[in-house]
Amino acid sequence: MGRTSVSARVVENRPIAPGIYRMGIEAPWADGLVMPGQFCMLQAACPGSSDPLLKRPLSVHDAEDGVAWFLYRVVGKGTGLLARLVKGDMVAAVGPLGQPFPSLAGRRVVFVAGGMGVAPLPLLARRRRVMKVLLGARREEELAVLDVLDLPGIEVEIATEDGSVGHKGLVTDLLPPFLEGGVEAVFTCGPMPMMREVSRMCGARGTACWASLEAAMACGSGLCMGCAVRKAGGGYLHVCSDGPVVDAAVIAWG
Ligand SMILES: Cc1cc2nc3c(=O)[nH]c(=O)nc-3n(C[C@H](O)[C@H](O)[C@H](O)COP(=O)(O)OP(=O)(O)OC[C@H]3O[C@@H](n4cnc5c(N)ncnc54)[C@H](O)[C@@H]3O)c2cc1C
Structure with a gap:
């Protein structure tokens, strides 16, 4: 099955941190057909209104038992309307879309994440495509999403800019030992400046790097x-x- 365009039922949609929600929708492709890093275009179904006209892209956060999960920050109108949905409401969903992270099963892959860049991680972990996560945040409060990340068997190293948790500094400070230790690939998702630096560091060492762009x-x-x-x-x-x-x-x- 390729991508589908469906009207999907919401099975859960709850805040997990200020302004951040985790939503599950019924999706025919959720049992194995979606690949880590792919995304969906989503829009809250509002009877009688077509505003906003365009669906919004969200990474598939996890997928299991016919349910596709999304982890999203409320930014503007589209995500604001998604946040109002409750169990049983309908959402217009097109997906899964786009190119996934490559399958490097058994290889040593480090994932460098910042902010909502953690969104695709549970599906990557479920498919065993990543072995270590380096996570950056400005301060401890931004790490609340960690409580809902299901990452069995994966170590997470944290850097905060104010030093409230883990290393004090940028998440990219944590990367050199892995590059020097011969990690085989780096995946990255998050703010563009962070991904630019990860790409530069990997390029300088000749390490393969895949970035999930926004x-x-x-x-x-x-x-x-x-x-x-x-x-x-x-x-x-x-x-x-x-x-x-x-x-x-x-x-x-x-
Ligand atoms: C592949 C991908 C995956 C993503 N995954 C996640 C995720 O997992 N979690 C998460 O929190 N965020 C994710 N994002 C970011 C998320 O899509 C945005 O935060 C979201 O679109 C905000 O929508 P909004 O309506 O709430 O905000 P708004 O600021 O109201 O609008 C959002 C964007 O829609 C665009 N837009 C509005 N009108 C038009 C138009 N006419 N033509 C083109 N663009 C228009 C604008 O560029 C604007 O930036 C992802 C983005 C991409 C590209």
């Missing part, structure tokens, strides 16, 4: 060209169809 997107399927990102060698790629997960070396990070 861009405003309207269609989610490569038709509108709204999510174009410049490539290092010239030209553009589209985050929705060439990504969101891309080889970090092909991006012109600026």
